[in-house]
Amino acid sequence: MLASRKPTTMTTITGSQSVISSLEHEGVDLIFGIPGGAILPAYDPLYSSPIRHILARHEQGAGHMAAGYAWATGRVGVCVATSGPGATNLVTPLADALMDSVPMVAITGQVPTHAVGNDAFQEAYTVGITMPTTKHNYFVTDPDDIPTVIHQAFHLASSGRPGPVLVDLPKDVLNQETEWHPPQDLDLPGYKPTLDGHPRRVKEAVEMLAASRRPVLYVGGGIIKSEASEALTRFAEITNIPVVTTLMGRGAIPDSHPLCLGMPGMHGNYTAITSMQKCDVLAAFGVRFDDRVTGDPNHFAVDAKIIHADVDPAEIGKVRTADIPIVADARRVLTQMIKAWGDRSPVANQEWWETIREWQTKYPLSYDQQPDGPIKPQFVIDELARVTGGDAILVAGVGQHQMWASQFWNFDRPRRWINSGGLGTMGFAVPAAIGAKAGMSDELVYAVDGDGCFQMTFQELITAAAHGIPVKVAVFNNGAHGMVKQWQKLFYGGRLSASLLNSEVVDYVKLAEGMGCIGLRAEAPEEVGPILEKSLTIDDRPVVVEMVVDPDEMVFPMVPAGGSNDNVILGPEPAD
Amino acid sequence: MENRPGVLARVSSCLARRGFNIHSLAVGPTIDPGLSRITVVVESEKLEQVKKQLHKLINVIRIFELEPSKAVERETMLIRVAAIGNARTEAIEVANIFKATVVDVGYNSLTFEVTGRPAKLNDLIELLRPFGVVELVKSGRIAIGRAPKSKPSRMRAVG
Numbered sequence: 001m002l003a004s005r006k007p008t009t010m011t012t013i014t015g016s017q018s019v020i021s022s023l024e025h026e027g028v029d030l031i032f033g034i035p036g037g038a039i040l041p042a043y044d045p046l047y048s049s050p051i052r053h054i055l056a057r058h059e060q061g062a063g064h065m066a067a068g069y070a071w072a073t074g075r076v077g078v079c080v081a082t083s084g085p086g087a088t089n090l091v092t093p094l095a096d097a098l099m100d101s102v103p104m105v106a107i108t109g110q111v112p113t114h115a116v117g118n119d120a121f122q123e124a125y126t127v128g129i130t131m132p133t134t135k136h137n138y139f140v141t142d143p144d145d146i147p148t149v150i151h152q153a154f155h156l157a158s159s160g161r162p163g164p165v166l167v168d169l170p171k172d173v174l175n176q177e178t179e180w181h182p183p184q185d186l187d188l189p190g191y192k193p194t195l196d197g198h199p200r201r202v203k204e205a206v207e208m209l210a211a212s213r214r215p216v217l218y219v220g221g222g223i224i225k226s227e228a229s230e231a232l233t234r235f236a237e238i239t240n241i242p243v244v245t246t247l248m249g250r251g252a253i254p255d256s257h258p259l260c261l262g263m264p265g266m267h268g269n270y271t272a273i274t275s276m277q278k279c280d281v282l283a284a285f286g287v288r289f290d291d292r293v294t295g296d297p298n299h300f301a302v303d304a305k306i307i308h309a310d311v312d313p314a315e316i317g318k319v320r321t322a323d324i325p326i327v328a329d330a331r332r333v334l335t336q337m338i339k340a341w342g343d344r345s346p347v348a349n350q351e352w353w354e355t356i357r358e359w360q361t362k363y364p365l366s367y368d369q370q371p372d373g374p375i376k377p378q379f380v381i382d383e384l385a386r387v388t389g390g391d392a393i394l395v396a397g398v399g400q401h402q403m404w405a406s407q408f409w410n411f412d413r414p415r416r417w418i419n420s421g422g423l424g425t426m427g428f429a430v431p432a433a434i435g436a437k438a439g440m441s442d443e444l445v446y447a448v449d450g451d452g453c454f455q456m457t458f459q460e461l462i463t464a465a466a467h468g469i470p471v472k473v474a475v476f477n478n479g480a481h482g483m484v485k486q487w488q489k490l491f492y493g494g495r496l497s498a499s500l501l502n503s504e505v506v507d508y509v510k511l512a513e514g515m516g517c518i519g520l521r522a523e524a525p526e527e528v529g530p531i532l533e534k535s536l537t538i539d540d541r542p543v544v545v546e547m548v549v550d551p552d553e554m555v556f557p558m559v560p561a562g563g564s565n566d567n568v569i570l571g572p573e574p575a576d
Numbered sequence: 577m578e579n580r581p582g583v584l585a586r587v588s589s590c591l592a593r594r595g596f597n598i599h600s601l602a603v604g605p606t607i608d609p610g611l612s613r614i615t616v617v618v619e620s621e622k623l624e625q626v627k628k629q630l631h632k633l634i635n636v637i638r639i640f641e642l643e644p645s646k647a648v649e650r651e652t653m654l655i656r657v658a659a660i661g662n663a664r665t666e667a668i669e670v671a672n673i674f675k676a677t678v679v680d681v682g683y684n685s686l687t688f689e690v691t692g693r694p695a696k697l698n699d700l701i702e703l704l705r706p707f708g709v710v711e712l713v714k715s716g717r718i719a720i721g722r723a724p725k726s727k728p729s730r731m732r733a734v735g
Contacts, residue, residue, distance in 0.1 A: 131586060132593050136634040139582070156634065190578065190637040314628035 015143035015174040016041040020049050022150035032065040036082025039109025041174035061431040061460040063093020067102045068435030071418040076157050082109045084122030094164045095133040099422025103162035105153045112172040126168045135163030143178035151183035160193030161312040197328035205307045205324045206340040212281035214352040215241045221248030222286015224414045228331035240346035244272040248421045251411035265293040266559050267403040270363035277565050283307040286330040289319035299564035309333045374550035381408040387532045392444040397429035397453030400482035403555045405448045427456030433471045434464045447473040452481040464542045465516030472543045478551040479503030486554045512544035521546040578635040579612040602716030615718045642719045652715040653697045656687040658708035674700045
């Protein structure tokens, strides 16, 4: 908690000071933003506040930084932008945070209330534009409302199913006189998340699992958000049920745990995908049956009875009807399940485990790194794990590199894997890594990025260099939007329409150095380990490591979009 | 829902965002000035999902699903028909059957006000169509659940 600078009650202050005092009251120590005309009044009291401000180079960067901070720390990430283009540049990070349930508060300036609706300079209808990309948003017309609105914003962002909340503040409201008073009553009659599972449903779920022979626990981001890892691991252990962790739930149970089968879905491993397809009871916690996990929902786990627990009732039954629906917070319901399981024996699933172990032996993840061949991107992930001992927060953008990172890194605990899942926001990695590192300065934060992604947001490395946030970024240079290219090769007859990036144009080492970072490059497999080791020795500025990887490498296994999860393509050669 | 600016936009935006067609929508304050009520008619096989998505809106407090058989539904209509000379009397006769009242008279038109079930309004439109419908405005449907017809077996205290 920060030293409180909030004025004593009944002292007259400006709306701006009230905003800053409210943020301090919420325990905010770090915000990411860019000033501009309409939000300028709020930046004045910030100048003398203990809150640290990171000056992003683009509002999208500020938004993803707030998300990265929230992912890594579990706290609410805060970003600030001015009206008009400042606010519209936040739309992507807000939509990203909504899809991935990231707790975030965005503060935006707005033109003065008398000018609202007049197409004033830098006016945009921020509340209207962000209505479908936020959990909730506010347009403040009275400075006296500021403490309550900001308190509500933080409560909404961090409770129930977390998400982004935006507070739009007209300039005259920021300039007006008001009083700061500690917020009292939340007064949200339409917002009462159900946190405890219905005891009868919990009992039914336990009985269904106890009677099952081929059960699977399907867990995701909800486990991370509700800090349910311990309860999940305990429940899996007392029941002996295998666990698959979705892209959002990687690290919910350690990958090294014998009960963990790894990632299912479009680029999941064969065992995780197939165990779900063949199971008799699928117990889902904090997941939403996303199309990237289920493939064609009509052919997904057709023989399975479904137990679905989620804090958001709208997710239950949205894609797949649940036989046992449970509206609850993941940690609480898993704790209830442990208690309800009591001293029962583990599930009688020895045959199931034998089958699973056979699949694991027969269909492991693999790649072929030739000593004199091009660098395989998977090899980079393995080498990075080796040189860091796995002790890093790994951040990824979207595409092939993201899938390889998720497949080949062994996640040992939650909040060590940060990426854009639901929205699939390319360019997420660099700013998110900066936010994570700013929030967790003692941790090694390593971003793995594609060249396509990197070119969308690399300018934020200037932010990192300027603020002394020594993130490291491994750029997988395959000279292409790799996943697009992969689809074109597989499904469009190899017609590489607009997917090549002309990699000969960019010198990543010089680019890095031009932004105040160290630039390194590896072009052959034997250089990968030493270059990564060298990157670990630099801690006074950001490091960009260009990995010139095999441009033809593709991500496998793969279930083509909309296809059945029964048809896993294991590799470039036809499956046996 | 809470009676705040923008709440109607949130509700209609949410319905549009999830791909649900709005057949009719009526909004007005309730006896509690802090609350207002939207009556929305949607046709959907995914009604449960509509309700859940609307419930996620922070300003939405309660959602009632009113089945037509268990609710009183009403709609008000203002309809202006071309009517000169004898046609006037004929139009008024038709309107009388529907308990529609004349609310405006012009030199060549009559305007009726009528309230009723949506089917009744549609019948009146059909019967007035031959006169020539100049303008037509409907209020959107409002509805209220029907009260129980028998005394509950155990009376509950009403606060």
